[in-house]
Amino acid sequence: MDPYNNPDQQSDVTIQAMVTRLEERGRHPVFAGMIGAYVSQVPAEVPLRVLDLGCGTGVVARAFEARLHPGSALVGADVSQRLLEAAVALSPGSRIQWRKVDAEGLPFGDSEFDVLAMHTLLSHVVGPEALLREAHRVLKPGGALIVFDADHASTTYGLPEYARMRAVDQKLAEAIATHPDICRQLPRLLKKAGFQLDRHRSELFSECGRGDFWLSSVRGFARLIPALGILPEEEGRAWVEAMLASHEEGTFFAAGSYYTFFASKGPG
Ligand SMILES: C[S@@+](CC[C@H](N)C(=O)[O-])C[C@H]1O[C@@H](n2cnc3c(N)ncnc32)[C@H](O)[C@@H]1O
Secondary structure, three states, X not given: XXXXXXXHHOOHHHHHHHHHHHHHHHHOHHHHHHHHHXXXXXXXXOOOEEEEEOOOOOHHHHHHXXXXXXXXXXXXXXXXXXXXXXXXXXXXXXXXEEXXXXXXXXXXOOOOEEEEEEEOOHHHOOOXXXXXXXXXXXXXXXXXXXXXXXXXXXXXXXXXXXXXHHHHHHHHHHHHOOOOOHHHHHHHHHHXXXXXXXXXXXXXXXXXXXXXXXXXXXXXXXXXXXXXXOOOHHHHHHHHHHHHHHHHHOOEEEEXXXXXXXXXXXXX
């Protein structure tokens, strides 16, 4: 059901909900801070070849462009023509090259990139192992891989009834991520693909009382739940109303964890 592994097959309502959510979360200071925390680790003194794989509307590619050496070659690549069109419209005058690709079989030569970032891509692809093998192939020896993803399986939206809360959390996570627990697999999958895991960061992002980042997620779900049939109509409407009411009343609770993995390809 994950709409993010085949965006171009989705309805206009779903695509528009995705564009809005990707851009809103990219602008949120906490989320932007998580992106900045790894973008700022990439050396800016020398020109680099950088690939933002699964770039969506281009949030991360634009962050790299703002920081990196002006001689750097930046490629934003995604399977979705419609999200790439949004990326082009959102970056007038940019020097980012936008490419339509399937990350599980990349149209790039061996050892083309110094840095490859994938920001909430891996949890959405059908074959994460094939994707990591491709990432290893297209990186130069000594190149850096940055994998950022949500631990969707830990995302929770507070409701008074525990059983209902857990059931809805699970349905939402499974509806919007093909692999809701991919972060828990990454140390093993990176090693299997030939990478060395150098370090990682983890962040718990919670909102209590009133929502902002997670409220935008609830508003996205208000459109996605009926469009994708995630919950029965009445149950979906009641969930959205309960979350919005808790925000108005100052009793909102939502939280989720994010991980950044810094890995490298050996010197060859
Ligand atoms: C959750 S979005 C993340 C977009 C962007 N990285 C961001 O964080 O704003 C996941 C992206 O992965 C892309 N995607 C999914 N499967 C893909 C594949 N096999 N190859 C390339 N891109 C893919 C989707 O089209 C979508 O743009």
